[in-house]
Amino acid sequence: MALLLLLLALIMVPSSCIAIPSPGFYPSSKFRTVNFYYGFRNLWGPQHQRVENNNALTIWLDRNTGSGFKSNRPFRSGYFGASIKLQPGYTAGVITAFYLSNNEAHPGFHDEVDIEFLGTTPGKPYTLQTNVYIRGSGDGKIIGREMKFHLWFDPTADFHNYAILWSPNDIIFFVDDIPIRRYPKKSRYTFPLRPMWLYGSIWDASEWATEDGKYKANYQYQPFIGKYTNFKIGGCSAYAPLTCRPVSASPFPSGRLSRAQYTAMQWAQKYYLVYNYCKDYRRDGSLTPECYA
Template identity: 70%
Template sequence: MALFVSLLVIFLFLSRNYAQGPPSPGYFPSSSIGSMGFNQGFKNLWGPQHQRIDQGTVTLWLDRNSGSGYKSLSPYSSGYFGAAIKLQPGYTAGVITSFYLSNNEDHPGNHDEIDFEFLGTTQDKPYILQTNVYIRGSGDGNIIGREMKFRLWFDPTRDFHNYAILWNPSEIIYFVDDVPIRRYPRKSDATFPLRPMWVYGSIWDASSWATENGKYKADYQYQPFVGRYNNFKITGCKASNGASCRPVAGSPYGSSGLSRQQYAAMWWVQGNYKVYDYCQDSRRDHRLTPEC
């Protein structure tokens, strides 16, 4: 009986914690960064007929004719890049809704990239949020992804939530509602993106791989597939600023790394919601990812 009561107490404690979400990170970088309007920082890149701005919200949609994407007005050498995003419910398999940094247009086949990618899903399963880092190795036949995937502790289709990438010379930190979910430190120049990048958002058909490795494809009887973005936040060093610009830090201490409270929040997310880590994948050749 005592064992049953103990197990029940543990179950109720864990259930309550899951319902409440992760512990507070204690530091909220987005609160010190002002929001900008879409036209202040971005422009349409492709699919202009599938992009609309209404009262500060940018809506992108994909149908059988086209998707859509946008791009920042300037490239950056480091900074904090965020947006609030709301995803479409229902069947979205094969569809990617993304927010990311890249220099693919400047270095085709040899570019750097830092990604948030929401992997579309079937009606009975939650979205997977994929984070990824590329370093001079995509598009040339030697793609080396550094994927870490998560479920979310909330329904991303019911409301807007804030997603942000902090990139500075020592680390990359992914934030969801100011909670750090992944930290990718600079362990060597060869495993870290150092060249200037632009900020992008897009919605597109990735049926060949997006949902359960391509098992489920985009089904255009459910079109249009819609992604909504607002509350854009960018602060950091434009590529034109040179070495005098001070990089943004991800912790309250102003140095690299996270606070103890931030690490606790990140470990909670990774312990409960991480579903894939490239460093823990025994099928991968880790000689190609020495940072593991």
């Protein structure tokens, strides 16, 4: 009986009380902070963008428009990070994003690697959506490879580090230096290989962002604000010589995750993963062969 009570007590422990494992390696400390004006430019909604101290960026969405920014150079691999703080309260329908894309270079046939924060309603957590598109488009034929997470902290209370490592062999998503997802290259047909730019934006995605569009953006609560700082970019630009070596986000030059990093990733997926496209049996698995390779 005592053993049963102990097991029940362990099951009932809230996830916020679960010890956060150390990844043993902190890639965000290995790359220097980039001056916003050196690394980026406004893409749209300049009247909804403010930069302070050359590195603290605020963008916002109201009923008129949102805002977005773009890196000055395209890259063929690299580490891309920023510290981000999200809007509290009612944010349903609103997307705050940090992502790689070549949509402007290949419209209708682009690659994309996303970190997207899906807005929510009071009392419910933000969802962090990671996604990978390969030669997709926004015409309804896009094949998403979504993995969604809740977080082990309140992303509206303070800044936290979010990053993408894109190498010739894999894509790794990080939250506060904990790898939460690894997307390996299993085929040239299921992995982005063409140069991409780094973007950030805030915009209205009411059709799908919150509980599949159940809750829409409500401009009674405008403006919706996203704050970014501590931008990190390290890697090979599209213009770098072929001798440029891809950067690593692990203790190993090869980029292979360490045992501690794998353990931390398993922890994140065990307790905070809420959706995995590879395990969604409603989807056509023939369109995502990497799930079964």
